[in-house]
Amino acid sequence: MFKPSSYRSILVSISISVLIFIFGLFSALVQKYYSTGVYPYISSSLRFISAIFPFAIGDIVYAVLIGFVLYKIIRFIKKRKTLKREHRIIVPVQILNFFLILYIIFKLVWGLNYSRPSISEELGIGNEKYTVKELVLLGDYFAKKTNDLKFKQTKASAYSIKDLETNSAKAYTLMEKKNPLFSYPNPCLKSVLIPWIVSKVGIEGYYAPLSGEANMNMNLPEFVKPYVSCHEIAHQLGIAYEDEANLLGYLTASNSSDVNYKYSANYEMLRYILFEIRMKSPEDYKRLHDTLSPSVLADFKTEKEFWRKYNGEMFAYMDAAFDRFLKLNNQKKGIDSYQDIVIWLWNIHKDELKVKG
Numbered sequence: 001m002f003k004p005s006s007y008r009s010i011l012v013s014i015s016i017s018v019l020i021f022i023f024g025l026f027s028a029l030v031q032k033y034y035s036t037g038v039y040p041y042i043s044s045s046l047r048f049i050s051a052i053f054p055f056a057i058g059d060i061v062y063a064v065l066i067g068f069v070l071y072k073i074i075r076f077i078k079k080r081k082t083l084k085r086e087h088r089i090i091v092p093v094q095i096l097n098f099f100l101i102l103y104i105i106f107k108l109v110w111g112l113n114y115s116r117p118s119i120s121e122e123l124g125i126g127n128e129k130y131t132v133k134e135l136v137l138l139g140d141y142f143a144k145k146t147n148d149l150k151f152k153q154t155k156a157s158a159y160s161i162k163d164l165e166t167n168s169a170k171a172y173t174l175m176e177k178k179n180p181l182f183s184y185p186n187p188c189l190k191s192v193l194i195p196w197i198v199s200k201v202g203i204e205g206y207y208a209p210l211s212g213e214a215n216m217n218m219n220l221p222e223f224v225k226p227y228v229s230c231h232e233i234a235h236q237l238g239i240a241y242e243d244e245a246n247l248l249g250y251l252t253a254s255n256s257s258d259v260n261y262k263y264s265a266n267y268e269m270l271r272y273i274l275f276e277i278r279m280k281s282p283e284d285y286k287r288l289h290d291t292l293s294p295s296v297l298a299d300f301k302t303e304k305e306f307w308r309k310y311n312g313e314m315f316a317y318m319d320a321a322f323d324r325f326l327k328l329n330n331q332k333k334g335i336d337s338y339q340d341i342v343i344w345l346w347n348i349h350k351d352e353l354k355v356k357g
Contacts, residue, residue, distance in 0.1 A: 013100035024115035035116040046212025047188035056190040058208025110209035113240040126347040149263040164229040165189035171256035199310040207235035226264035243340035
């Protein structure tokens with residue numbers, strides 16, 4: 001039989017979880033009362049506390065949580081034969097309750113942002129889809145801009161995590177003058193504790209909701225870091241989806257006064273655009289690729305070699321799988337695929353591109 005305390009605890013956890021789930025179904029309410037209501041205060045407070053520590057406390061918190069769960073599961077398996085019948089029921093219920101509590105905390109400190117309306121609406125960016133011709137026009141624009149920025153780029157020394165935190169916070173402050181959505185009090189950017197493991201699994205950075213930290217893989221090539229830092233800060237501001245964080249990261253870094261940030265943002269967006277063009281029009285992909293300056297191509301090579309160094313077998317497999325995908329489908333399936341970030345880039349720049357076109 002359940003102990004009364006165990007019964008009450010699981011009942012409360014289930015009830016709160018259900019209420020949070022139902023609340024998440026109403027995006028307008030989430031936006032008003034959570035994403036632009038209480039969340040900015042929660043996020044700012046977490047960053048203020050986390051910034052006290054010079055290391056990524058989120059990594060430690062997650063390691064402890066995972067260790068605790070594994071310990072409980074192993075302990076239960078070892079002792080299950082000696083446990084009384086009621087304990088065999090109570091222990092799994094306690095584990096379930098533990099995960100429900102984690103779900104509630106996750107949703108309250110960040111996860112409800114998944115239910116907010118698309119950030120593109122708040123920024124007034126349309127969702128008009130592009131034709132292949134328009135996509136190639138966008139590719140030409142970014143190829144030229146990336147080449148120009150690379151020519152202007154100053155050779156920066158290696159970024160420290162503090163450099164990135166300071167410079168990225170300045171970039172967000174500039175954007176805040178245009179839209180309060182970019183407000184970023186109490187900056188908190190951390191280096192991951194074990195960058196080798198993070199590199200091995202192909203991660204550039206991640207957000208730790210329980211600690212409010214934006215975490216950077218500091219093994220990355222230097223020219224990638226400015227954009228990645230702005231992307232991870234976007235998650236801190238309540239931008240949950242990756243494409244939306246890409247959008248905020250691009251707008252912030254590309255409007256920075258630092259040419260290294262501008263280049264990093266445009267370089268990253270060019271990668272997304274070229275990927276789309278490669279699926280939809282391989283001939284234009286080759287032509288655009290050939291217009292890139294040797295310095296930009298060198299950066300592409302550097303980044304490719306970086307990832308191959310850590311997960312070479314998987315990298316080679318993905319390359320082969322993508323080539324096979326193009327051949328099998330004769331690029332037809334790719335015609336109907338869209339990346340949200342590329343759609344938004346088209347809608348941001350389409351007026352000037354149409355005039356030039």
